[in-house]
Amino acid sequence: MHNARDLVVDSVTGVDLALPVAGPGVRSYAFLIDWVIRAILFTAWYGVAAVIYNRRWTFIAPLSPDAKWFVLVVMPAAAMYFLYHFVLEIAMHGRTPGKRMAGVHIVTREGGSPGVGALLTRNVFRLVDSMPLLYGVGLVTALATRDHVRVGDMAAGTLLVYERPDVVLPELVAPNASGEQTLRSSDTEIIAELLLRWPHLDSDARQSLGTAVLSRHAVVVSTPTDAWLRAQLERLLRGNSP
Amino acid sequence: MSDDDRDRALEAALLSRAEHWKAATARAQRLAREPAADLADATKMADDYRLLAHDLARARRLIPNTRAREYLEAAYVRAHGTLYRKAWRPADALLTLFRDEIPAVVRWLTPHIIWATTIFILTVFAGYWMVHTYPDLIALFASPDLIATVERGQLWTEGILNIVPSSVLSLQILTNNIVVSLFAYCAGFVFGLGTLYILGLNGLMLGAVFAFTGQHGLEPALFRFIVAHGCVEISVMCLSGAAGAAVGEALIRPSHGDRMESFRIAALRSGKLLIACAVLLVGSGIIEGYISPRPLFPLWARLVIGIGYWFLMIALLKGWLFPRTALIPPRLLDQPRSSQRLILRQQGLLQLVRRRNDHRRPQPPQ
Numbered sequence: 339m340h341n342a343r344d345l346v347v348d349s350v351t352g353v354d355l356a357l358p359v360a361g362p363g364v365r366s367y368a369f370l371i372d373w374v375i376r377a378i379l380f381t382a383w384y385g386v387a388a389v390i391y392n393r394r395w396t397f398i399a400p401l402s403p404d405a406k407w408f409v410l411v412v413m414p415a416a417a418m419y420f421l422y423h424f425v426l427e428i429a430m431h432g433r434t435p436g437k438r439m440a441g442v443h444i445v446t447r448e449g450g451s452p453g454v455g456a457l458l459t460r461n462v463f464r465l466v467d468s469m470p471l472l473y474g475v476g477l478v479t480a481l482a483t484r485d486h487v488r489v490g491d492m493a494a495g496t497l498l499v500y501e502r503p504d505v506v507l508p509e510l511v512a513p514n515a516s517g518e519q520t521l522r523s524s525d526t527e528i529i530a531e532l533l534l535r536w537p538h539l540d541s542d543a544r545q546s547l548g549t550a551v552l553s554r555h556a557v558v559v560s561t562p563t564d565a566w567l568r569a570q571l572e573r574l575l576r577g578n579s580p
Numbered sequence: 581m582s583d584d585d586r587d588r589a590l591e592a593a594l595l596s597r598a599e600h601w602k603a604a605t606a607r608a609q610r611l612a613r614e615p616a617a618d619l620a621d622a623t624k625m626a627d628d629y630r631l632l633a634h635d636l637a638r639a640r641r642l643i644p645n646t647r648a649r650e651y652l653e654a655a656y657v658r659a660h661g662t663l664y665r666k667a668w669r670p671a672d673a674l675l676t677l678f679r680d681e682i683p684a685v686v687r688w689l690t691p692h693i694i695w696a697t698t699i700f701i702l703t704v705f706a707g708y709w710m711v712h713t714y715p716d717l718i719a720l721f722a723s724p725d726l727i728a729t730v731e732r733g734q735l736w737t738e739g740i741l742n743i744v745p746s747s748v749l750s751l752q753i754l755t756n757n758i759v760v761s762l763f764a765y766c767a768g769f770v771f772g773l774g775t776l777y778i779l780g781l782n783g784l785m786l787g788a789v790f791a792f793t794g795q796h797g798l799e800p801a802l803f804r805f806i807v808a809h810g811c812v813e814i815s816v817m818c819l820s821g822a823a824g825a826a827v828g829e830a831l832i833r834p835s836h837g838d839r840m841e842s843f844r845i846a847a848l849r850s851g852k853l854l855i856a857c858a859v860l861l862v863g864s865g866i867i868e869g870y871i872s873p874r875p876l877f878p879l880w881a882r883l884v885i886g887i888g889y890w891f892l893m894i895a896l897l898k899g900w901l902f903p904r905t906a907l908i909p910p911r912l913l914d915q916p917r918s919s920q921r922l923i924l925r926q927q928g929l930l931q932l933v934r935r936r937n938d939h940r941r942p943q944p945p946q
Binding site for chain 1: 656
């Protein structure tokens with residue numbers, strides 16, 4: 339039932355849950371997006387604040403910088419760059435804009451959202467992961483470990499898993515008048531899916547798919563026009579024998 | 581009734597609960613964003629979780645390759661995430677951290693603190709002896725500018741406030757010290773060797789610089805400069821070294837489960853001490869920027885500040901600064917937080933669920 343790469347978490351209910359673990363590729367992708375965002379934030383703040391501080395179009399630091407330069411220009415920009423992951427991961431429950439765009443988020447080994455302590459530890463260990471350069475240690479450990487985790491994740495007991503895509507619950511078949519279920523839910527889904535796509539299909543596709551589905555349910559296809567086929571499929575879906 | 585008929589009936593019963601799944605998903609999404617309206621709302625979430633688990637187990641068997649099963653998987657994961665999300669109470673968490681958790685970590689780390697301090701003191705003596713015996717070795721530990729300044733009979737700290745204002749100096753120093761502390765902790769990942777290197781290097785540098793300034797008659801001036809901030813700064817270096825040593829030891833000889841589990845527990849526990857270290861280093865940085873370089877502070881005032889701040893550090897690490905209600909049993913700290921306290925945001929929810937379950941259970945005859 340579960341993929342070998344899934345994180346399988348035991349639950350108190352006795353029914354385990356499976357979370358697909360994100361690999362080094364998607365991790366790098368999320369990191370790159372985040373890096374671009376924080377580089378933009380850093381540059382934008384530094385640029386605007388430096389111009390305001392200097393009161394002219396120059397971004398150069400003064401020869402003898404005073405406290406105002408550090409408090410208004412350097413510190414907020416540095417905080418945006420260095421605290422980006424930590425702050426956003428807390429605020430967004432284990433997500434950052436990059437992770438959200440890549441469709442992943444951080445979870446604990448128990449499948450829950452990590453706490454502040456775990457996120458802090460995870461981010462402090464970036465000091466190790468980023469060495470010697472370009473996240474070398476982090477990349478190697480993510481490639482080498484079973485759950486594709488970097489050192490920070492090992493220390494914090496966290497890992498990155500894919501977000502489950504939003505699944506639309508299909509229109510489910512109601513029992514017929516005698517209270518019996520006429521279709522298996524897998525068949526219901528096929529018919530519902532076919533009817534959903536019906537307007538976008540050409541006539542040949544409607545004919546062949548409609549005939550094939552109806553034949554599976556022992557419906558004799560006598561007049562295979564598009565309208566007739568659709569009506570039969572809808573009746574089948576409603577739980578009435580055509 | 582054949583097995584097929586039975587499965588069809590089960591499937592029909594299962595699918596008839598689709599509206600409950602949608603309601604459970606909506607509730608999980610809402611509670612992930614905002615606190616529960618009341619306890620009944622929160623306990624309903626726990627009921628939803630059980631319902632989803634039950635239906636998912638059945639769906640995995642009866643309708644494995646359907647959207648309905650995928651929907652249930654997603655709903656179950658969402659409900660699990662909402663249930664196991666920790667309460668967001670920053671004030672309570674900080675109070676618990678400083679009052680209970682950090683003192684517990686300090687007690688646990690006491691042998692490591694003793695060892696880290698011993699290593700640091702030994703390397704200070706070693707650095708002092710090396711430069712005292714072979715003065716040319718100072719080039720290994722100090723920059724050419726610093727050496728030239730001391731050889732002119734001046735400390736490099738003299739007149740530093742003419743170049744950099746106190747606030748900037750404080751910021752630079754505290755940032756640098758916090759980064760060094762974090763490195764000493766993280767470097768424990770290399771089986772403790774990195775921590776040993778950082779502790780040893782800092783000890784050697786301190787001893788070497790003292791020996792070098794002593795050769796030029798500046799030893800009292802250096803002591804006068806560092807005594808106000810140095811007592812805590814050096815102690816914090818030993819504390820972060822101890823945290824790193826604990827991380828290294830967990831990898832060398834695991835004490836909980838496998839190596840990685842042991843590393844995780846040690847990193848998470850000892851990491852709490854780093855928060856106290858960072859707070860203490862902010863104070864040290866302010867003292868180093870505003871008090872240490874100013875000649876107007878006499879030695880006795882510096883001693884009072886240095887020793888007083890050191891006692892404040894001890895009080896913080898012992899948890900004396902905050903009123904204590906109950907100590908966390910050390911064994912409980914080893915458990916994952918989710919095991920320590922199941923379910924949701926409202927305190928007392930678990931008790932409520934238990935009470936309800938007790939109520940439902942058939943009572944023994946009186």
